[in-house]
Amino acid sequence: MSATPRSVLDRESLPTGLVLFPPGTDPRKKRRRLLFAAFYLLVVASVLWPVYPLFSGIRPMILGLPLSLAWVVFALLAGFAALLALYATEVDPGETG
Amino acid sequence: METWLVALVVCGVYLAVTLAMGILPGLKVSKSIAGYVAADRAMGFVVLYFVLGASIFSSFAFLGGPGWAYSRGASAFYIIAYGTIGMVPFYFMGPRARRLGQRFGFVTQAELLSHRYDSRALSVVLAAVSLVAFVPYLTLQMEGAGLILNTITEGRVSEAVGAAVTYGVVVVYVLTSGVLGVGWTNTFQGLFMMVIAWFLGLWLPARLYGGVGEMFAAIAASEKAALLEAPGLTASGEPWSWAGFSSAVLISAIGFSMWPHLFMKAYAAKSDRALRRTVVMYPTFQIFLVPILLIGFAGVLAYPGVEKTDQILPYVLTQIEGLSPIVIGLVCAGTLAASMSSGDSILHSAASVGVCDGLAKAVPRGWLDDRKERLWIRGLVVVLAALAYYFAVASETSLVELLLMSYGWIAQIFPLAFAAFYWPRATGAGALSGLLAGFAVNTLFRLWPALSPIAGMHEGIWGLAANVAVFVAVSLLTAPQATERVRSYVEA
Numbered sequence: 001m002s003a004t005p006r007s008v009l010d011r012e013s014l015p016t017g018l019v020l021f022p023p024g025t026d027p028r029k030k031r032r033r034l035l036f037a038a039f040y041l042l043v044v045a046s047v048l049w050p051v052y053p054l055f056s057g058i059r060p061m062i063l064g065l066p067l068s069l070a071w072v073v074f075a076l077l078a079g080f081a082a083l084l085a086l087y088a089t090e091v092d093p094g095e096t097g
Numbered sequence: 098m099e100t101w102l103v104a105l106v107v108c109g110v111y112l113a114v115t116l117a118m119g120i121l122p123g124l125k126v127s128k129s130i131a132g133y134v135a136a137d138r139a140m141g142f143v144v145l146y147f148v149l150g151a152s153i154f155s156s157f158a159f160l161g162g163p164g165w166a167y168s169r170g171a172s173a174f175y176i177i178a179y180g181t182i183g184m185v186p187f188y189f190m191g192p193r194a195r196r197l198g199q200r201f202g203f204v205t206q207a208e209l210l211s212h213r214y215d216s217r218a219l220s221v222v223l224a225a226v227s228l229v230a231f232v233p234y235l236t237l238q239m240e241g242a243g244l245i246l247n248t249i250t251e252g253r254v255s256e257a258v259g260a261a262v263t264y265g266v267v268v269v270y271v272l273t274s275g276v277l278g279v280g281w282t283n284t285f286q287g288l289f290m291m292v293i294a295w296f297l298g299l300w301l302p303a304r305l306y307g308g309v310g311e312m313f314a315a316i317a318a319s320e321k322a323a324l325l326e327a328p329g330l331t332a333s334g335e336p337w338s339w340a341g342f343s344s345a346v347l348i349s350a351i352g353f354s355m356w357p358h359l360f361m362k363a364y365a366a367k368s369d370r371a372l373r374r375t376v377v378m379y380p381t382f383q384i385f386l387v388p389i390l391l392i393g394f395a396g397v398l399a400y401p402g403v404e405k406t407d408q409i410l411p412y413v414l415t416q417i418e419g420l421s422p423i424v425i426g427l428v429c430a431g432t433l434a435a436s437m438s439s440g441d442s443i444l445h446s447a448a449s450v451g452v453c454d455g456l457a458k459a460v461p462r463g464w465l466d467d468r469k470e471r472l473w474i475r476g477l478v479v480v481l482a483a484l485a486y487y488f489a490v491a492s493e494t495s496l497v498e499l500l501l502m503s504y505g506w507i508a509q510i511f512p513l514a515f516a517a518f519y520w521p522r523a524t525g526a527g528a529l530s531g532l533l534a535g536f537a538v539n540t541l542f543r544l545w546p547a548l549s550p551i552a553g554m555h556e557g558i559w560g561l562a563a564n565v566a567v568f569v570a571v572s573l574l575t576a577p578q579a580t581e582r583v584r585s586y587v588e589a
Contacts, residue, residue, distance in 0.1 A: 014521045014577045022588040033189075040185055047178035047346055049339040056171070056327035058317050064310025066317065068327040072174045073387060076181040080380035083188060087377045091370070 029090070036086045043079040047072060100422040101250045107426025108246065108433060111289075112266050115282050115437065119270025122277040130467050133275035133474065134204040134449045135364040138195075142371045144280045148362055148442065149375055150382035151287035152279075153180070155234075155439030156241025158389060159290065159432045164406035166393025170324025172337050173390050179346045180383045183353025186515075187360075188376040192369035193518050193589040194360065200585070205446075206360040206510075207454035213517040213586050214525035215578060217458045222532065223510070224455035227357045230503030231447035232485055233496030238440035239264055239489035241407075245432045248411035249425065257490040263433055267441045268482050272475050276365055279441045286434035291385050293431030298388020301395040301413065309391060316397055324397065341553035348557035352508035358446035360514075444485075448477035502543050505557030509535035509564050516568070521583045523568070526575045531568025538563040 021030050045051050055071035062070035126132040140148070158176070165173035194209055203209045207227075211220035239260040246259030270278035299309065306312035317325055324330065328342035354360060366372035396409045400416060403409050410432070414425050452473045457465050465473070488496055509532055516523035539560030542549050549559065577583070 014580055014583060016522050016573075018519050019521055019587050020519055040182070044182045044350075047181065048343040052327060052343075053339060058313075058322065058325045061310065061313060061317075064308065064313060066171075066313050066325040068171050068325060069174060069387075069390075071327075072177045072181070073384070076177060076380055076383060079181050079185065080377075083185060083377050083380075087188075087373060090373070 032086060032089055036082055039082050040079065043075050043082070046075045046078075098422075100425060101253060103422035104249050104426035104429050105246075105254070107423060108249075108430045111430035111433065112263065115285065115434075116266050116270060118285050119266070119278040119282045119441075120273050122281050123270070123274025126275065126277050128468075128471070130204060130453070130470055131202070133471050134445075134453070135198070135361070136276045136280060138199060138364060139367045140280060140362075140365040140371065141367055142374045144284055145362065145366055145371055145375045146378055146382070147284040147287035148276075148280050148365075149359060150379065151283035151290070151434075151438035152358060152362075152442035153439070154287075154290065154382070154385075154435055156238050156245075156432065156436035158386065159294075159435035160241050160244070160407045160410055162386060162389045163393030163396070163410045164408075166390040167396045167403070167409045168330070168334075168406040169332065169337070170321075170329040170394075171327040172329030172331070172342065173393065174327060174329070175342055175346050175349070177383065177386050177390075179349035179353060180386070181380065182346075183350035184376055184379045184383075186511075187354040187363075188373060190354070190514060190518060191363045191366075191372045191376060193586070194363040195366050195369060195372055197586065197589050198364040204361065204364050205450050205453050206355075206357045206514075207450065210510075210513055210517060210528070211454070211458070213582070214513070214523070214528040215582065216525040216529055219513075219525065219529050219532070220454045220458045222529070223357075224450050224458075226503075226506055226536070227450045228447060228455070228481075229499065230356075230507060231358075231443050231450075232481065232488070233500040233503070235440055235443050235447070235481065235485040236488040236496050237500065238436045238443070239485055242433055242436040242440075243489065244408065245411055245429055245436075248408060248415065249429045251415070260486060260489055263437060264440065264482055264486065267437050267444065268478060271441055271445050271478055276362075276445055279438075279445055280365075282441065283438045286438040287382070290431045290434045290438075291382075293428055294385050294388045294392075297428060298391040301392055301417075304417065304419070305395055305399045312391075312395060312398075316394065319398060321397055324394075338553040340551050341555065344553075344555035344558045348505060348508045348555045348561075351511045351561070352504055352557070355507050355510040355514060357450055358442045361446060361449070444478055444482055447481050448474045451477050451481075502540065505539040505543060505555065505560055506536055508557045509539065509560055512561070512565050512568055516572075517586055518589065519587070520572075521587050522572055522577055524572045524575045524578055527568045527570075527572030530571045531564045531566075534567040535560040535564030 056068050058066040060067060127137055131137055162173060162176060197203060197209060201212060207220045207223035211217060242263040243256030243260035246254045247256045270282060302309045302312040306315055316322065328337045328339060331337045363372060392410055396413055400413060403412055414428055452470055456473060457470065488494060513528045513532060539556050542556035542559050
């Protein structure tokens, strides 16, 4: 925090770091979202170097698709399932986030 | 009747239905900016789902996607990969943007960012960048529409006439109904192109090879096997580097939800729930890229040597035996749907952004009232459509380079949007200088790729690095913003 005088004193109370959840967020919701974020980063990594090169070949063919394509489709489905699961726990329309 | 005539009649019927569906909802929506630009904040899940999905699936997906699969093979999987990860941040940021829009009356992306960062300059910069990105985007959609009509009628309908008729329809329903015209036509167009893509993507391999598995086995056994190995080939036929593939996926994914025409649909959603469901269900739209790429792969062994790869889909249609002319017409209409459902959204957003974020911020406050603003937006719709049409048919200037460059620019908006909600200490000076640094570095490496420390890396990555560094440093060196304002974002 800088020490220069300011007209609005309350500015001093602004945190310097990231605030990912509004104060008072249910800790279970926080945990679920962080868990989702971790899984999502795995999905992101799976379609990038250095993970995707492990699955970039043609064989084995899966359901008629070359492995390189099947892998990307698998990543799509995994991401879809994870977000669907998160959403199922957050359906309350009045919820903030 | 001759094949081309049947196909043309089918396209004509499709255009007439689209026009009717586009004009009708305009009779209901309120005559206000919130009505014209954000559908009175009342769009439900179904329409929202198709608006987002169909806006993204442009004629690039329908013509360029198969073209990539045909000539560059697995590199086309990058389109599936970035869509998979690109929509997810919107699950978290979209509802916040929606609630703030409702509270403060925002209808565009730049309104939110320039309010959070208390900067009119930021708004004007974002408006300028959006317009620079949107005009080539729109131009490509028009070229796609003209091209398909021209190919299907074997040259009887010129590209200029094809583009003029299709986009005449778009301009009429965007003028009368605003975003609701976009919404209802996109629902129709989205369903239509999904059905067409799945049908064609499964039928073509079956017809030509006996099945999808057989098709890939045949390609794998041929001298073109390298096409199937990720990350595929570059446009010139060399193997694409992993640095190039990975960074292209990342930059496109980061920019994905930042495209102004997509971001501002958050304000049209009637509830957080409708918006979240749309994001959650988006992969069901995304998956239809798979059959679209199958169309391109089907051409690899059956029709080698097609030089204009964007034409592989219409080319195959005119060559293949045993396809009913009505089906050819439906595929043609499906391609028009892909072009128009993106073109309408872009046209509508570009005009809204140009007026709400550019003009309204550049003239004295109070000069534009709600009625005048709507009038200006409608005027700009016509001007932008005319400009894009000029580039599409009359000008020799290629805008592809501008469009490719704009993907890197759009990704630079992400740090600002993220920090708006999650980093209270971010300041207006930091945001504006970070954004400008990002644009500058992005443009520098685009124009002189040889300067890049890692060969083949997407220039947007370097732009983002500069952007974040400058954004954070300048924010910490400048006074924090008014707490009340920041709090409404962090706690939204």
